[in-house]
Amino acid sequence: MKKIIFILxxxxxxxxxxxxxxxxxxxxxxxxxxxxRHRKLLSxxxxxxxxxxxxxxSNRLWKNAKSSAAQAVTDLTNKLVxxxxxxxxxxxxHSLGGRIILDSMTVLAAKKIKVKQIILLGSAVKPDDExxxxxxxxxxxxxxxxxxxxxxxxxxxxQEEKEIPLGFAGIPHPLKNFRQFRMEIPEKSVKIGxxxxxxxxxxxxxxxxxxxxxxxxxxxxxxxxxGEVPEYYLDYAALKKIxxxxxxxxxxxxxxxxxxxxxxxxxARHSKKNFWRITTPAGKSFxxxxxxxxxxxxxxxxxxxSSILQK
Numbered sequence: 001m002k003k004i005i006f007i008l009x010x011x012x013x014x015x016x017x018x019x020x021x022x023x024x025x026x027x028x029x030x031x032x033x034x035x036x037r038h039r040k041l042l043s044x045x046x047x048x049x050x051x052x053x054x055x056x057x058s059n060r061l062w063k064n065a066k067s068s069a070a071q072a073v074t075d076l077t078n079k080l081v082x083x084x085x086x087x088x089x090x091x092x093x094h095s096l097g098g099r100i101i102l103d104s105m106t107v108l109a110a111k112k113i114k115v116k117q118i119i120l121l122g123s124a125v126k127p128d129d130e131x132x133x134x135x136x137x138x139x140x141x142x143x144x145x146x147x148x149x150x151x152x153x154x155x156x157x158x159q160e161e162k163e164i165p166l167g168f169a170g171i172p173h174p175l176k177n178f179r180q181f182r183m184e185i186p187e188k189s190v191k192i193g194x195x196x197x198x199x200x201x202x203x204x205x206x207x208x209x210x211x212x213x214x215x216x217x218x219x220x221x222x223x224x225x226x227g228e229v230p231e232y233y234l235d236y237a238a239l240k241k242i243x244x245x246x247x248x249x250x251x252x253x254x255x256x257x258x259x260x261x262x263x264x265x266x267x268a269r270h271s272k273k274n275f276w277r278i279t280t281p282a283g284k285s286f287x288x289x290x291x292x293x294x295x296x297x298x299x300x301x302x303x304x305x306s307s308i309l310q311k
Contacts (some may be wrong), residue, residue, distance in 0.1 A: 020049040020088045020116070025076065026214060027095025027124070031059045041218045045225060046090065054079070058096065062160070065096065072100045077107040080115070087140060090117045094214040095153070098123025098167060105134040117141040121217035122148055122167035122183070124157050136177040145170050146220050148183040149234070149264055149281045152205060153212035158282035168282065169236035182232035183220040185211040234308055236280075239265070239301050243278045246293040247286035250275050260298070263305050267298040 022042055026033070035053050042051050056072035058065055080086055093101040098120040108115075118139040127135065135143055147170035148154065154168040170180045185207050210216070223229045243265070256268040256277050264281030269291075276294035278301070279285045288294035 020046065020090070021052060022046045022049045022090045022092065023052045023054050023076075023079075025054045025056075025072070025091065025093040025097030025100050026058065027093075027097050027122075027212075028058050028062070028065050030214070031055060031057075037215055038218060041215070041222060042092075045218075045222060049090070054097075054100075056100070069096045069100050070103070073103040073107075076100055077104050080104070080108065080113060081111055086113050086115050089115045090119065091115055092119040092121065093123060094121040094217060095124045095167070095212065097121075099125035102127050102131055102135065105131055105138060108138050109134050114138050114140050117144070119144045119146075119221065120166060121146050121214060121221065122151055122154060122212055124154065124165050124167060126161075126163045126165050132171070132175075136175060139177065142177050142179045144221070144224065145178065145180045146183050146217050146224065147180065147232075148185065148211055148217075149236075150185045150208050151183075151212045152209040155282055164236055164282060169234050171233065172235035172237065173233055174231070179224075180232055181220060181224045181229050182234075183211070183217055186216055232308070235304075239304060240280055240284065242297050242300050242304075243280060243284075244286045245297055246288065246290065247278075248289050250277075250287040253285075253287075262302050263309065265298070265301050265305070267294070 024035075024038065024042060026035075038053075039051055043049075054072070054076060056075065057068040060068055080089065083089060091101050093099070101118060101120065102123070102125050115138060118135060120143070123145070145166060147167050149169055151168065154165055157165055158168060170182075171178065174180075220229065250270075251273065252270070252275075255271045255273070256275075257271050258266055258268045260267045266277075266279040268277045268279070270276070274289060274291070276288040276291055277285050278288075278294060278298055288297075
């Protein structure tokens with residue numbers, strides 16, 4: 001009788017004592033990584049947790065990698081739906097790994113599954129309002145998003161996909177179950193390996209290209225957990241609207257010389273003609289034939305940036 005009671009107690013209480021699990025979903029072109037450094041940081045962030053790396057077919061050209069990411073969504077949901085204690089699972093997605101997590105939200109919501117926490121690192125995805133709401137609902141603890149407006153790979157994403165991803169500028173204002181932090185680019189130049197599928201111009205600034213590596217986002221997550229960095233919210237769309245106010249089409253796009261740069265926003269003047277230009281960190285340029293308007297717009301952008309960066 002005692003044996004039967006013990007077995008029943010074991011069966012019914014096992015989910016209550018299930019080990020905390022951290023599932024890390026890496027990004028594009030990362031299958032060659034052994035993740036030893038990532039595991040070390042994750043073990044410091046989540047002591048005692050079981051660490052899993054959810055690899056997928058990421059070593060492909062961009063268009064094909066997006067298709068592979070879609071298959072990875074199915075693989076991830078197939079892992080989460082039958083889990084005994086999904087409420088003890090933390091999901092961490094880097095780059096396209098963040099997209100895989102967000103694309104899993106509809107399935108999880110339909111199954112009424114909640115996880116312990118969702119953490120997004122430099123995510124290459126732009127969620128709509130409905131997906132963002134599901135994200136907050138499915139994560140029991142506040143969703144953490146770490147963004148970096150100086151990340152060169154995410155700048156390429158902006159240009160290719162014609163949208164601003166969550167990992168680039170993030171959400172503009174605080175939400176109830178959402179915390180957002182900004183990652184600064186590494187202070188020293190680092191080796192980034194041979195990325196033959198990345199355009200050469202993106203490698204012109206190694207620090208800003210290397211910034212996309214997951215290890216740096218994980219280090220920023222470490223700082224966020226320890227309270228070393230403040231929360232960060234930038235209304236990128238509002239700044240872009242200011243940059244485009246009273247702009248015009250230029251007669252000639254080449255020949256501009258930079259006058260000033262603030263946090264990736266550039267102000268330039270044409271060397272021969274009366275044209276001025278404001279360029280966003282994502283590479284979108286606005287042109288002016290009126291210096292007064294151009295200068296006023298750039299000063300307003302600087303003012304708003306200063307109020308955010310000084311917090």
